[in-house]
Amino acid sequence: MRRVCLAFDIAKRALAVLAQDGYRDEQEPDGSFGPDKPFAETAMLLHVAAAARDEPAVDAGVAELGALLARLARSHRTACAIALHPTICFQLAMPHLLLRRLGLRDERFDRLLALSAASPAAEGREVVPHRALERLWLRSMWRDDGALDAAFDVAASLSVLNHPLDLMWGARDDAYAHTHALMYATDFGYASRTLPRPRAQVLAESSALLARSLLVEDYDLTAEVLMAWPLTGASWSPAAAFGFRTLAELEDTVGFLPAKHGTPEKFLTLTGHERTKYALAAAYHTAFVMGMLCALGLRPEHAPPATIDGRPASDALIDELSDSIAEVETPWRQTFRRLAREERCALAPFLLDLALLDRGRRHDYAAVARLLGLAVQHDLADTPLCAQAAELLGRVAACAEAW
Structure with a gap:
C-alpha cells in the first residue's frame, strides 16, 4: 500500500509540472510528449488501484487524484481533439473513460465522444494487434455489453500473445507489445478472458523477458513484465518473486523506481524548475508502473510471496x-x-x-x-x-x- 501511495504522490507532482504543456526536449525529440501522455497514464494508475479501495489510504488517494485529473484532462483542448479526430477518439478520451468508470462522469464529454465514435471514419485507421486490443479495451469502457468478446479473441490471436517472441534478439517494442497486450486483453486483471495460447506458455516467455529486462536494467519494462502473473491470476513464480523483490529494494534505496541506472548527464546541467521538470518527465512513468504493479498485488490472493520457493538446485x-x-x-x-x-x-x-x-x-x-x-x-x-x-x-x- 505504501508503494501505491508513493505513486499517487509522484502523480500529483507530475501533473502539477507537466499538465500545461507536457515536456519538450529540443536535443532529444524522442523524449518529448504532450500533456495527454501523463493524463492517460495517471488514469491507468487510478483504474488499477481502484480495485484496492477497501484500503483507506488507497481510497483517499484515488479520490483526490481522480478529482484533480478530472479538472485537468477534460479540457477544451482535449474536447477539440476528440471532435477533430474520430479515428483516435477513444485513445484521446482514455482519461475520461477511466474516470467515468470510477464514477466521475461528465455528460458533455459523453455526448461529444458519442458523436465522434459514430463517424463512419472512426474505424479508418490501421493499427498493430496490441493497439487493436487497446482500442477494443477502451470501447469496452464505453459500452461494456460483452459484444466485443469475439473481437477481443481475434485481436489476441493476431498479437504476440499467440506468436512466440524472439527472446534473444527481439526489439524492445516486441516486449512492449507482449506486456500491453496482456494489460488490454485482461482489462488490467478485471476480466478473465481466455488467452490464445496456454497461460503457461505465455508466462514462460514473460520469464525470459523478465531476465532480459533485469540484465539490461530496464526497470520500466521489468515492472510491466511482472504484471503478467497477477494479470492472468497465476501464482508468482520464483523468478517473478525475485524480480519483484529486486524492484522493491531498488525503490527503497533510491526513493522511487528509476527509469534507468545512473543519473543522466543532462540532469546535472539543469537547475531549478527545468531540472525538476526533466526529472519528472524522465522518471514518472516508471514510478507509475511500479505503483500499478503494487496495486495489482493488493488484490486478494495476488500478493507476491514473502519467500522465494521452488525446486531446489545444487x-x-x-x-x-x-x-x-x-x-x-x-x-x-x-x-x-x-x-x-x-x-x-x-x-x-x-x-x-x-x-x-x-x-x-x-x-x-x-x-x-x-x-x-x-x-x-x-x-x-x-x-x-x-x-x-x-x-x-x-x-x-x-x-x-x-x-
Whole structure:
C-alpha cells in the first residue's frame, strides 16, 4: 500500500509540472510528449488501484487524484481533439473513460465522444494487434455489453500473445507489445478472458523477458513484465518473486523506481524548475508502473510471496550458472547476494535464462552450447529460451558452413 501511495504522490507532482504543456526536449525529440501522455497514464494508475479501495489510504488517494485529473484532462483542448479526430477518439478520451468508470462522469464529454465514435471514419485507421486490443479495451469502457468478446479473441490471436517472441534478439517494442497486450486483453486483471495460447506458455516467455529486462536494467519494462502473473491470476513464480523483490529494494534505496541506472548527464546541467521538470518527465512513468504493479498485488490472493520457493538446485549448479553471467554490479546481483541459500537454490531456471541471454548477446556460442548441455543434464531445458538458443546455434552453424 505504501508503494501505491508513493505513486499517487509522484502523480500529483507530475501533473502539477507537466499538465500545461507536457515536456519538450529540443536535443532529444524522442523524449518529448504532450500533456495527454501523463493524463492517460495517471488514469491507468487510478483504474488499477481502484480495485484496492477497501484500503483507506488507497481510497483517499484515488479520490483526490481522480478529482484533480478530472479538472485537468477534460479540457477544451482535449474536447477539440476528440471532435477533430474520430479515428483516435477513444485513445484521446482514455482519461475520461477511466474516470467515468470510477464514477466521475461528465455528460458533455459523453455526448461529444458519442458523436465522434459514430463517424463512419472512426474505424479508418490501421493499427498493430496490441493497439487493436487497446482500442477494443477502451470501447469496452464505453459500452461494456460483452459484444466485443469475439473481437477481443481475434485481436489476441493476431498479437504476440499467440506468436512466440524472439527472446534473444527481439526489439524492445516486441516486449512492449507482449506486456500491453496482456494489460488490454485482461482489462488490467478485471476480466478473465481466455488467452490464445496456454497461460503457461505465455508466462514462460514473460520469464525470459523478465531476465532480459533485469540484465539490461530496464526497470520500466521489468515492472510491466511482472504484471503478467497477477494479470492472468497465476501464482508468482520464483523468478517473478525475485524480480519483484529486486524492484522493491531498488525503490527503497533510491526513493522511487528509476527509469534507468545512473543519473543522466543532462540532469546535472539543469537547475531549478527545468531540472525538476526533466526529472519528472524522465522518471514518472516508471514510478507509475511500479505503483500499478503494487496495486495489482493488493488484490486478494495476488500478493507476491514473502519467500522465494521452488525446486531446489545444487549449490554447484547455482554457482556455475551465476559465474556464466558477466560480473556487473547491478541491482539484481545485489538482491541475489542477500538471498538465503534456499532462495538462491530455487532460482536455477532464472539464472539459466540470464546466462543464455548474456552469453548469446555477446556471441559466445561455445558458452551457449555448454549452458544448454547443463540445462539438459539438470532437467531445465523445457523453456522457450532454451529452444530458441538451440535453434540459434543451428543457424549459426549453417551460416559458418555456407561461408
